[in-house]
Amino acid sequence: ASLIEMLHTATLIHDDVVDESYERRNYLSINALWKSKMAVLIGDYLLAQGLLLSLNQKEYDILRIVSDAVKEVSEGELVQIQQSRKLTITEDKYFEIIRKKTATLISACAESGAKSVLASDTVVKQLAQFGEKLGIAFQIKDDLLDYQLSSVAGKPSGNDIKEKKITLPLIHALQNSEIKDRKRILSLINKGKSNSAAFKSIVDFIKTNGGFDYSIQKMHEYRDQAIQILDNFPESDAKNSLKEFALFTTNRKQ
Numbered sequence: 001a002s003l004i005e006m007l008h009t010a011t012l013i014h015d016d017v018v019d020e021s022y023e024r025r026n027y028l029s030i031n032a033l034w035k036s037k038m039a040v041l042i043g044d045y046l047l048a049q050g051l052l053l054s055l056n057q058k059e060y061d062i063l064r065i066v067s068d069a070v071k072e073v074s075e076g077e078l079v080q081i082q083q084s085r086k087l088t089i090t091e092d093k094y095f096e097i098i099r100k101k102t103a104t105l106i107s108a109c110a111e112s113g114a115k116s117v118l119a120s121d122t123v124v125k126q127l128a129q130f131g132e133k134l135g136i137a138f139q140i141k142d143d144l145l146d147y148q149l150s151s152v153a154g155k156p157s158g159n160d161i162k163e164k165k166i167t168l169p170l171i172h173a174l175q176n177s178e179i180k181d182r183k184r185i186l187s188l189i190n191k192g193k194s195n196s197a198a199f200k201s202i203v204d205f206i207k208t209n210g211g212f213d214y215s216i217q218k219m220h221e222y223r224d225q226a227i228q229i230l231d232n233f234p235e236s237d238a239k240n241s242l243k244e245f246a247l248f249t250t251n252r253k254q
Contacts, residue, residue, distance in 0.1 A: 004109050006050035007066055011073055011105065013043035018077060019163055062112045069108035076100025084164040087186055091171050095136065102142075103135025126229055130242070133226035138249045140219040143167035144212065145254065147203055158199045164189055168218065170202070173211035181205065223250045 013030050015021070017039050022032035031039035047070065054063040080097045083089045089097075110131030114124040146160045147169060160167055166174075166189075174182050185205050188198050206212055226246050233239050 003050045003053045003062065003066060004112060006046045006053070007070070007108075008105060010043040010046040010050070013039050013046070015077070017043070018081070019159070021159060059116070061115050065108050065111050065115065069104045072100045072104040076102075076104070080165065083166070087164060087166060087190060089166045089171060091168065091175070094166075094168055094171055098136055098139040099132065102139040103132045106135035106138065107131035123233075126232055130226050130229040133222050133229065134246055134249060137219045137222040137226065137246075140168055140215055140222070141250050141252065144169060144215055144219070147206065147212070161189060161199060161202060162192070164192075169206045169211035169215045171211075172214040173206040173209035176211075177205070177209045181209075219250055223247070 012024065016024060016029040017031050017036045020031075022029050029039070030042055034042075051063065051066065054060075054066060076097050076099070079093070080101065083093060083097070107128045108131070111124055111128035114127045119127075143160065146157060146167070148157050170185075174185070177185075185202055188202060223246055227243055230239055230242055230246075
């Protein structure tokens with residue numbers, strides 16, 4: 001648990017640096033307090049401490065799981081940065097990015113937990129799949145929260161638009177809109193129009209073209225797939241807790 005928490009915190013710190021985000025859960029981010037150079041070093045330190053923790057405990061399987069997760073998260077971030085320059089991301093590419101950036105980490109949490117109690121290879125694999133499905137649902141929910149017109153999500157609303165991150169609600173809306181409307185919205189994003197009027201215009205465009213409804217549907221699909229994986233396990237408090245966690249993931253307000 002300590003290893004995963006240090007890894008998660010390190011990825012959040014690095015993410016805020018890359019995104020130039022200065023707020024996290026309604027508090028100043030590390031890079032806002034101590035600038036990016038210090039934030040990068042703090043993130044690196046936490047990552048190293050986490051990896052050393054598993055090494056010192058001779059948990060080599062968990063070290064491999066976590067190292068693979070770090071690699072996947074980094075690859076996902078690189079792909080996302082590359083795509084933000086083009087504004088032409090497809091739905092398939094979007095799911096590739098969130099699988100690497102977010103789902104991989106949650107999958108590693110579930111897989112590491114199973115490994116730590118010497119579960120069978122089958123159980124380890126099933127819990128890794130549970131984490132991946134739930135991680136995808138989690139990220140879709142995060143992307144939906146970013147389109148709220150008020151900042152109750154723990155970070156400023158519209159941040160993805162400011163950073164030219166095209167997420168599922170907008171991807172679907174762009175694919176199902178008239179050419180002239182599509183060009184208008186992409187122009188707003190490309191020019192860095194981040195005022196409230198421009199943001200509301202983008203939100204209205206997504207709503208009109210079914211982007212929010214479609215994203216909610218996909219989010220529920222992945223959440224339900226995660227819960228179905230749990231049906232392979234006998235009834236227990238742990239199983240019930242994981243089900244509650246899956247439901248919380250998609251029902252949360254921030």
